[in-house]
Amino acid sequence: MQSFRCVQGERKKMNFHSYPSVLLENVVNELSMLPSVGRKTALRLALYLLRQDEQQAAALGKAIVDFRHQVHYCSECHNISDTDRCAICSDSRRDHTTVCVVEHIGDVMAIENTQQYRGVYHVLGGIISPMNGISPSDLQIASLIERVAAGSVREVILALNADIESDTTCFYIYKKLSPHTVKLTTIARGIAVGDTLEYADEITLGRSIVNRVAFSLSSEIKTDELK
Numbered sequence: 001m002q003s004f005r006c007v008q009g010e011r012k013k014m015n016f017h018s019y020p021s022v023l024l025e026n027v028v029n030e031l032s033m034l035p036s037v038g039r040k041t042a043l044r045l046a047l048y049l050l051r052q053d054e055q056q057a058a059a060l061g062k063a064i065v066d067f068r069h070q071v072h073y074c075s076e077c078h079n080i081s082d083t084d085r086c087a088i089c090s091d092s093r094r095d096h097t098t099v100c101v102v103e104h105i106g107d108v109m110a111i112e113n114t115q116q117y118r119g120v121y122h123v124l125g126g127i128i129s130p131m132n133g134i135s136p137s138d139l140q141i142a143s144l145i146e147r148v149a150a151g152s153v154r155e156v157i158l159a160l161n162a163d164i165e166s167d168t169t170c171f172y173i174y175k176k177l178s179p180h181t182v183k184l185t186t187i188a189r190g191i192a193v194g195d196t197l198e199y200a201d202e203i204t205l206g207r208s209i210v211n212r213v214a215f216s217l218s219s220e221i222k223t224d225e226l227k
């Protein structure tokens with residue numbers, strides 16, 4: 001029985017360390033550091049790259065190195081940029097009196113994809129999280145207060161996630177902005193398009209009732225058909 005256990009243990013060990021090349025193992029180790037990439041996926045990606053033209057792997061490596069070395073952050077909103085001020089902050093057609101506060105650069109891209117927002121942004125770079133040792137001074141909150149204190153901002157939209165740490169961050173910003181004359185809003189929380197009320201979670205449904213809005217006709221409804 002004992003020898004059987006040993007064989008199983010050896011087999012497990014072999015599976016874990018059975019890379020035929022240290023170079024391959026290094027690539028797997030690095031790729032599996034990426035979010036949502038496990039060691040199996042990392043191995044599949046590494047072997048895929050091995051099958052491709054060498055130039056393709058070189059281009060991938062160069063793109064990553066260039067990205068890390070050369071990328072800039074906008075001096076105004078901290079969005080990712082190739083220049084000192086990002087394309088959004090440099091666009092005079094945008095409404096510079098409305099600032100949408102988001103946690104990450106990915107949130108800017110998500111809101112831009114809706115094509116519904118014409119204001120500008122402020123990327124915090126995270127949220128206040130004492131558990132993870134992230135304090136307000138680690139985030140771009142002071143520069144947000146400076147932007148508002150400069151006087152041209154009329155509305156700040158807090159577009160953070162719906163969780164306790166985001167709520168804490170919103171409250172901190174609210175306290176910091178309270179001496180300034182600026183309208184503070186948050187994005188609406190509620191039932192998603194296509195969701196069924198019966199299956200919505202209690203918090204979402206509760207917020208939808210509390211934050212109800214005046215009825216207005218959706219542009220998708222063809223009123224002619226109702227006559």
Ligand SMILES: [Zn+2]
Nearest residue numbers: 074077086089
């Ligand atoms: Zn910017």
